[in-house]
Amino acid sequence: MIAIDTIISQFSTEEQQEFIKYLNYKNKRHDTKNVQLFKLLQANYPAKEIPKKLYGKDNKTAYHGLRKRLWSSLLDFMATQSLTHEVSVELDITKRVLVARNLLQHKQFKTAFKVLDKAEKKARESLHFSLLNEVYHTQIQYAHTTSFAPPLEILIEKFTANQKDFLQEEKLNMAYAVIKENLQKVVYKGEVISLQTLIQQTYKRFEISEEIGLSYKSLYQLAQIVNSVASVTKDYFNVAPFILENYKDISSRLKQTDKHVFYHIKVLHLISNIFFRKKEFPESLHYLDLMYGEMQKQKKRYYKSSVLQHQCLVALNHNYSGNSKDAIAILEDVVDVKKYDLEVMLDIHLSLIVFYFQQGAFKKAQQTFSKFYHTDKWYEEKAGVEWVIKKNLIELLLHIELGNISYVDSRFASFQRKYYPFLKKAGEQRVITFLKFVKQYYHAPEKVTSEAFKEAVENSFEWKDRIEEDIFVMSFYAWLKAKMNKSPLYETTLNLVKP
Structure with missing residues (x-):
C-alpha cells in the first residue's frame, strides 16, 4: 500500500491547506469523503479504525477506493506544485x-x-x-x-561552450551514480576498496575535467562523493577548501536565483558537517544558519525534509561547544517525531545517547538505547557499518558503567567476531587497540590509573593534529582518558576537542 500519510507528513501547513482547497474545488458532490480522509491521515489516526470512522462500519472496499482516488489527487496536486515552484x-x-x-x-x-x-x-x-x-x-x-x-562567430563560440557545460553536468551525474553505487559496498556492506582509485578511474572513464563548479546540484553531487570519502578516511581537514572554493564561486554567480534551493540546502548541510568534524563550531553554526534561511524559501517547501538533519547537527555543535543542556533539549524535542527520515532519526537517537552518557545519565541513555530493537544486520542495511560500530562501542561502554559485566563479555565476543575483520581491512587498528584497553579496564579497573597503564596507552595510539583528528574518535578516547585521570567525562571530552 502506498504510504500516503508519509507523503502528507512532508507537506508544510500551507501546502496542507492548499491541498484541502484543491480537493474542495475538484469535488462535484457534497458527500465526497476525500477531505475527511486527508484530515484523518494528517492527524495520524489509526489506519485500522479509519474505515469505521468514515462509513460507520468496516467498509474496506469503499475505503481502499477512496485512498486510490486521494492518491490520484495527491499526484495531480504535487505535479501542479512542482510546475509552480520548479518549472x-x-x-x-x-x-x-x-x-x-x-x-x-x-x-x-x-x-x-x-x-x-x-x-x-x-x-x-x-x-x-x-x-x-x-x-x-x-x-x-x-x-x-x-x-x-x-555576430555568428560569437554565437558559435557560446553554443560550443554551452555544449561543454551541458556535457560536463551529465558526466558528473553519471560519475556520481557510479561512485555512490560503489561506496555502498564500503558503507553498507563492509567491503574495503580504494576510494581514491575509484574516483580517479571514474573521472577518467567519463573524462571529467577539473573545472566542475557549475551549480549547486553538481556541487552537491561532488560534495557527496568527497564527504563519503572523508567519512571513511576520517579526513575532513583536506576536503573543506575544495568544497568551499566551489561553493563561493557558485554563490557569487547565483545570488538572484532560487533555482536549486533543494541542492543549496544539501550543500550547506555538508559544509556545516565538515566544519563540525573539523571542530570549527562557530563556522559550522554559521552555515547552519544559512541552511535554515534556505529552508524558509519557496513557502518552506523543503523545511520538513531538512529540519531533523539541521537540528541534529545544531545539537552536536552545541554539545561539543560546552552547551550540553541546549544540545540535549534540542534532541529531546525532536526524538519522538512520528514521521521522519529513518537514517537521520537513528543519528538523533545515537547522538542523544552519547550526550546522556557524557553527562553520566546512564539510565536515560539506556532507556533511549532500548529503542534499538532491530538486529545489527538490519541497522547495517539502513545506516551502514560505521554507524553500527559506533552503536556497539557506546553500548559496551554504557553497560560497563552500569556494571553489567557478563553482558559486556557476550557483546564483546560478538563484536570481535563480527567486526574485527572489517576493522583490520579498513585500517581501523585504533578501534581494536582502544577495545583492548577497555577490556583491561573493566576486568581490572584499579590498574587504569597506574603509570604503566597510562604509558601503554600513550605508546599505542598514533594521533593526528587536533584539528585533523576525527571528533568521534576523540570522544571515545576521552572515556579512557577520563578513567585514567579520574576526571569528569564531559570535561575531558571538551578539553580534547577545544583549540
Missing part, C-alpha cells in the same frame, strides 16, 4: 523561444532577437544548459538574415 523559469524561457521563433518567421527580427536575448539571460542565470542550447540554435539559424543578430 516557472523553464516555462518562461521556453515561451520566449517559441514567441521569438514565431516573430522570426514573420520577419520581426529586431523584436525577436530582443526576446531571445532575454531568454538567454534567464537560461544562463538558472544554468539551464538544454534551454540555452535552444536559444543559441535559434539565434544561429537566423543570424544570417538580419543585422539585429549578434
